[in-house]
Amino acid sequence: EGSGEAPVHDRRDALATLRSVFGYDAFRGDQEAVIDHLVGGGDAVVLMPTGGGKSLCYQIPAMVRPGTGVVVSPLIALMQDQVDALRAAGVRAGFINSTQDFEERRLTEAEFLAGELDLLYLAPERLRVDTTLQLLQRGKISLFAIDEAHCVAQWGHDFRPDYLALSVLGERWPEVPRVALTATATDATHQEITRRLALPDAKHFVASFDRPNIQYRIVPKNDPKKQLLTFLKEEHPGDAGIVYCLSRNSVERTADFLRDHGVEAVPYHAGLDARTRATNQSRFLREDGLVVVATIAFGMGIDKPDVRFVAHLDLPKSVEGYYQETGRAGRDGRPSTAWMAYGLQDVVQQRKLIQSGEGDEAHRRRSQSHLDAMLALCETAQCRRAQLLRYFGQEPTGENCGNCDTCLTPPETWDGTVAAQKAMSTVVRLKRERNQKFGTGQIIDILMGRKTAKVIQFDHDQLSVFGVGQELTEGEWRGAVRQLLAQGLLAVEGEYGTLVLTDEAGEVLGGRREVRFRKEPKKAPSSRGSRS
Ligand code: ADP
Ligand code: ZN
Numbered sequence: 001e002g003s004g005e006a007p008v009h010d011r012r013d014a015l016a017t018l019r020s021v022f023g024y025d026a027f028r029g030d031q032e033a034v035i036d037h038l039v040g041g042g043d044a045v046v047l048m049p050t051g052g053g054k055s056l057c058y059q060i061p062a063m064v065r066p067g068t069g070v071v072v073s074p075l076i077a078l079m080q081d082q083v084d085a086l087r088a089a090g091v092r093a094g095f096i097n098s099t100q101d102f103e104e105r106r107l108t109e110a111e112f113l114a115g116e117l118d119l120l121y122l123a124p125e126r127l128r129v130d131t132t133l134q135l136l137q138r139g140k141i142s143l144f145a146i147d148e149a150h151c152v153a154q155w156g157h158d159f160r161p162d163y164l165a166l167s168v169l170g171e172r173w174p175e176v177p178r179v180a181l182t183a184t185a186t187d188a189t190h191q192e193i194t195r196r197l198a199l200p201d202a203k204h205f206v207a208s209f210d211r212p213n214i215q216y217r218i219v220p221k222n223d224p225k226k227q228l229l230t231f232l233k234e235e236h237p238g239d240a241g242i243v244y245c246l247s248r249n250s251v252e253r254t255a256d257f258l259r260d261h262g263v264e265a266v267p268y269h270a271g272l273d274a275r276t277r278a279t280n281q282s283r284f285l286r287e288d289g290l291v292v293v294a295t296i297a298f299g300m301g302i303d304k305p306d307v308r309f310v311a312h313l314d315l316p317k318s319v320e321g322y323y324q325e326t327g328r329a330g331r332d333g334r335p336s337t338a339w340m341a342y343g344l345q346d347v348v349q350q351r352k353l354i355q356s357g358e359g360d361e362a363h364r365r366r367s368q369s370h371l372d373a374m375l376a377l378c379e380t381a382q383c384r385r386a387q388l389l390r391y392f393g394q395e396p397t398g399e400n401c402g403n404c405d406t407c408l409t410p411p412e413t414w415d416g417t418v419a420a421q422k423a424m425s426t427v428v429r430l431k432r433e434r435n436q437k438f439g440t441g442q443i444i445d446i447l448m449g450r451k452t453a454k455v456i457q458f459d460h461d462q463l464s465v466f467g468v469g470q471e472l473t474e475g476e477w478r479g480a481v482r483q484l485l486a487q488g489l490l491a492v493e494g495e496y497g498t499l500v501l502t503d504e505a506g507e508v509l510g511g512r513r514e515v516r517f518r519k520e521p522k523k524a525p526s527s528r529g530s531r532s
Contacts (some may be wrong), residue, residue: 006358013064015041018056021063021089028053030205034179035060040141042201043178045149045194047185049209050327051303058145059119061177063091067142072124074148074160076298079121086119095121096132106167112139121381124151124162133172143526144169146197148336149180150320153192154183155320157370167198178202183327185209187393191412208394209323213330214338216384217405218377220520221343222481224313225257231311231339232263236291239308244325246349248295248313254313255293268294299325312340315350318370319391342378344440344482351485351492352508375486381518382413416517419472419480420489420508422447427466427490428509433463437498444469444477479520489515 003188014035020026027035030046031053037044038061048054062069073079079095085304086093094108094117111117112135119297150156152163169178178198182189185206194202219227228243243258245251248269258265264287266280284292285304292298296316310329316322322340330336354367373391383406386396425445430436436458445452446460449467460466469477481499484490489508493500507513 004150006520008019013236016062017060017063021091023089024058029207030382037203038177038179039064039439040162041175041177043199043485044180044410045199045202046179046181046205047190047209048181048183048205048207049211050183050324051205051211051305051331052183054147054183057181058065058147059086059091061179062142062145063118064422065142067140068112068115069119069143069145070136070141071119071121071145071147072127073121073167074162076123078300079123083119083121085179091119092117093119093121093368096126097121098125103312109135109211110418115140120168122505124128124160124166124198128162128165129167133168138171141173141495144173144176144178146178148182148365149193149197150184150189151184152180152196153189155192156189157320157365158184159284161445164196167196168411170324178487181325185392185394187321189320190393194527200435202203210389210396211327211330212383213333213404214336214402215403215405216326216338216388217385218340221313221341221346221403222475224341227341228254228311229258229261229263230289232258232309235337236309240284240304240306241291241309241311242290242299242307242325242328243291243311243313244296244298244316245293246295248314251293251295257286258291258293263291264289265291265293268292268298270295270297296321299328300379302328303331304328306334307331307336308334309339312342315340315346315378316374317350319369319373320370322374322377323392331394340378344478344485347375347482347485348440348497350493352497356363356495370490371488379483379518381413383407388423401447412519413437413516414485416480417511417513419469419477419517420484420515421511422465423477423484424490424501424505424509426463427501429465430460431500437493438503439476439497440481440499443499444474444481447477448472448474480517483517484515487515498532 018027029052030048034044034046034057042485046054046057049080058069058071076097076099079097083093096108098103114119138470151158152166153159172360178199180193181198182193182375240456244256245254248271251267251269255265255267266283268277268280282288298509307329310326314327326338342390350371354364354371377384383399384400384406385401386399389396423443426446432437442454445455446463446466447469451461455461481490485492487503489505491500492498492500508515
């Protein structure tokens with residue numbers, strides 16, 4: 001544990017480095033404690049939210065200790081930028097990944113072997129290659145930093161098989177301190193990181209995951225692009241922000257729509273050519289008040305302090321994803337908004353994606369439970385911040401944060417037991433009497449007693465449940481079905497997204513379980529055919 005080494009370096013070196021190289025006055029949060037521990041030769045696991053300042057936790061010890069700090073990071077696309085930025089500050093940094101040509105790599109290897117690098121960034125797949133391990137063995141290593149360490153967790157939302165091979169580091173270099181860092185902190189992931197990276201003796205540094213300056217808001221989706229425009233014009237005119245959409249197509253359409261309505265917006269997704277992507281990204285970093293409409297491909301490692309809002313037009317697949325994406329807002333600590341529009345179609349679509357997606361049954365179950373937690377956050381009538389923090393295994397400071405939509409305007413709830421029974425009976429009757437399954441639209445038409453062409457075609461106006469649900473509006477029915485899906489009382493099946501009952505539905509149908517719903521907002525969400 002480095003105790004045999006002469007203590008040539010101390011905390012003053014760390015502080016001096018912070019000031020002279022990075023230009024900051026003081027350490028933040030756990031930084032100093034982590035750095036002390038690593039400089040002293042110990043292993044560490046660091047959980048810190050996005051923007052918390054993880055990079056310095058390994059960069060400074062790498063510079064203070066003799067040898068090169070080896071940083072494992074999956075963000076290949078960012079390595080060049082990171083290394084350029086470090087070099088500009090006078091840090092001797094290099095990287096090895098697949099984007100390099102042979103000559104560049106050879107040069108970096110030579111620098112490493114000559115002891116001329118403070119930091120060497122590597123893609124995880126490099127460490128599966130014997131030649132890389134041999135190279136490392138021939139140089140002097142000050143520490144290993146494993147960034148985005150949650151990628152080693154199979155239960156997590158971002159698993160990368162290459163990370164499993166990283167346990168080799170502790171076996172081959174038992175005397176070199178290792179630090180695993182992540183902004184994802186569920187208890188399960190935390191434990192899996194510790195176990196799979198073989199860090200039984202590591203000291204754990206767990207920062208608070210609360211981002212008090214971010215206001216969380218989740219609104220029912222009826223006309224998403226228009227809702228987004230209103231949100232931007234009323235609350236964030238001229239501000240920089242990120243709008244996340246699920247598909248490339250909706251990224252393009254949303255960016256066009258915003259531009260047509262006078263908002264400076266550019267698209268970003270993997271389907272754009274590399275030059276356009278690079279241009280749009282650097283415009284976002286440099287200009288004031290640019291909006292980037294993007295798929296989740298955008299934002300990993302983007303360090304822009306004054307992002308004033310992050311908007312989601314589609315539901316993220318997990319709470320971890322939501323937290324990471326919204327966490328890109330307000331790194332400068334000033335008030336910022338995490339805004340999301342969410343509706344029935346999101347639930348149906350995500351469930352369909354999981355069922356028809358790749359991967360084995362275990363993978364589907366994991367995806368399903370990630371989605372369930374996300375839905376619970378969307379549908380909660382309690383403080384969203386409290387729910388987020390509990391999800392990450394942290395106790396909130398109070399039950400009401402006063403800075404999320406449910407705290408600011410507590411949603412009313414209503415007894416939806418009868419409505420739930422009606423919707424469920426319709427699904428049951430179609431199945432029992434006709435051996436049919438239908439999607440949400442048809443079920444709602446039957447409940448509301450609408451004689452649409454499709455209702456007539458299937459004789460559904462002859463069902464005894466036809467028209468039994470006229471006390472609710474279309475918007476209320478969509479809200480009810482959405483919440484039944486979120487509560488696991490209805491499920492979607494197959495490529496058409498037909499509705500089926502779950503095992504638990506029986507308790508509701510049998511009158512043994514009550515159902516409560518959040519009230520939908522007064523303005524009846526839109527007409528048929530619009531996405532909700
Ligand atoms: P993370 O990797 O945890 O998301 P970063 O390491 O990218 O966070 O740091 C986020 C931002 O905070 C960066 O702009 C970084 O330069 C800045 N920062 C980090 N530590 C300090 C500090 N001690 N004082 C001032 N700014 C800091
Ligand atoms: Zn709250």
